[in-house]
Amino acid sequence: MLNVGDIMLRARELGVGVPAFNIPYLPMMQPVTKAVKDADAFSLIEVARLEWMKFESKSLAAVAEEFARWADRAHVRLHLDHVPVIDEDHERVDYMPVFREAVSLGYESLMVDGSRLSLDENIRVTAEVANFGHAHGRPVEAELGAVLGHESGPMPPYEELFASGKGFTDVEEARRFAAESGCDWLSVAIGNIHGAIAAGARDQKKVEAQLNLEQLGALSDATGRPLVLHGGSGIRQEYVLGSFKRGITKVNVGTEIRQAYEHGLRASGDVEKAQEACYARTYELLTDWFRIGGLRDQVAG
Ligand SMILES: [Zn+2]
Numbered sequence: 001m002l003n004v005g006d007i008m009l010r011a012r013e014l015g016v017g018v019p020a021f022n023i024p025y026l027p028m029m030q031p032v033t034k035a036v037k038d039a040d041a042f043s044l045i046e047v048a049r050l051e052w053m054k055f056e057s058k059s060l061a062a063v064a065e066e067f068a069r070w071a072d073r074a075h076v077r078l079h080l081d082h083v084p085v086i087d088e089d090h091e092r093v094d095y096m097p098v099f100r101e102a103v104s105l106g107y108e109s110l111m112v113d114g115s116r117l118s119l120d121e122n123i124r125v126t127a128e129v130a131n132f133g134h135a136h137g138r139p140v141e142a143e144l145g146a147v148l149g150h151e152s153g154p155m156p157p158y159e160e161l162f163a164s165g166k167g168f169t170d171v172e173e174a175r176r177f178a179a180e181s182g183c184d185w186l187s188v189a190i191g192n193i194h195g196a197i198a199a200g201a202r203d204q205k206k207v208e209a210q211l212n213l214e215q216l217g218a219l220s221d222a223t224g225r226p227l228v229l230h231g232g233s234g235i236r237q238e239y240v241l242g243s244f245k246r247g248i249t250k251v252n253v254g255t256e257i258r259q260a261y262e263h264g265l266r267a268s269g270d271v272e273k274a275q276e277a278c279y280a281r282t283y284e285l286l287t288d289w290f291r292i293g294g295l296r297d298q299v300a301g
Pocket residue numbers: 082147194230231252
């Protein structure tokens with residue numbers, strides 16, 4: 001069986017996207033992993049620190065246990081999403097114990113998010129985590145640029161943000177970052193935004209985001225490694241499909257499947273019905289939106 005690092009390199013070569021589905025509620029694990037298998041696709045399953053702290057996925061261990069219960073590793077692998085060095089509430093995080101625990105629980109790849117640090121600090125912290133990850137055979141994802149949306153407080157109007165390119169990943173900084181940090185995958189900001197997580201806003205429909213594909217191509221050439229698109233929900237499809245041909249390999253999907261689950265639960269009061277809604281949305285994303293149904297063998301075979 002290929003390791004996840006090799007799978008990602010192969011997907012990059014092929015220009016095929018690998019979605020990474022976030023699990024903020026443990027009962028989402030079963031329908032999401034089943035949808036990937038039924039679509040004969042390959043995907044990652046992931047959890048971010050804020051999902052066990054602010055949503056209901058409980059802990060790294062609880063997610064790993066649920067994954068072991070339902071997942072077929074021919075189709076899905078477990079990734080640790082966002083462990084921020086400075087979190088969304090601007091608190092410093094003691095990140096190394098989280099990575100050690102994740103490795104011991106069988107997470108196959110890790111993300112360190114130093115995007116709220118200066119460039120030099122981000123490089124230093126990412127190199128520390130990359131060295132640790134590589135010593136344990138784990139690819140490490142990092143983030144450069146500001147993928148907005150997790151911050152508390154109001155967002156600037158999206159059109160203004162996109163036109164200004166404010167917070168977008170800089171090509172020369174990315175070249176230096178990739179070379180010096182040793183990260184394997186790099187999350188970039190090219191117009192993508194995270195879904196809102198604040199209690200009053202998490203139910204809102206996301207704005208329809210655009211991507212600067214020209215800048216993406218330059219970032220891919222400069223870094224030479226798989227790039228990651230965070231905030232993959234709510235981006236126009238032509239941009240998403242175009243991004244797979246220009247260097248995006250991993251695309252994180254949180255809001256779409258979370259809201260399918262939450263709306264299903266609210267409408268019926270029944271976890272099974274919510275799981276059905278989550279399954280249907282995940283399957284549809286794989287086949288109609290990302291168009292990777294049937295591609296498992298090519299990517300991970
Ligand atoms: Zn993210």
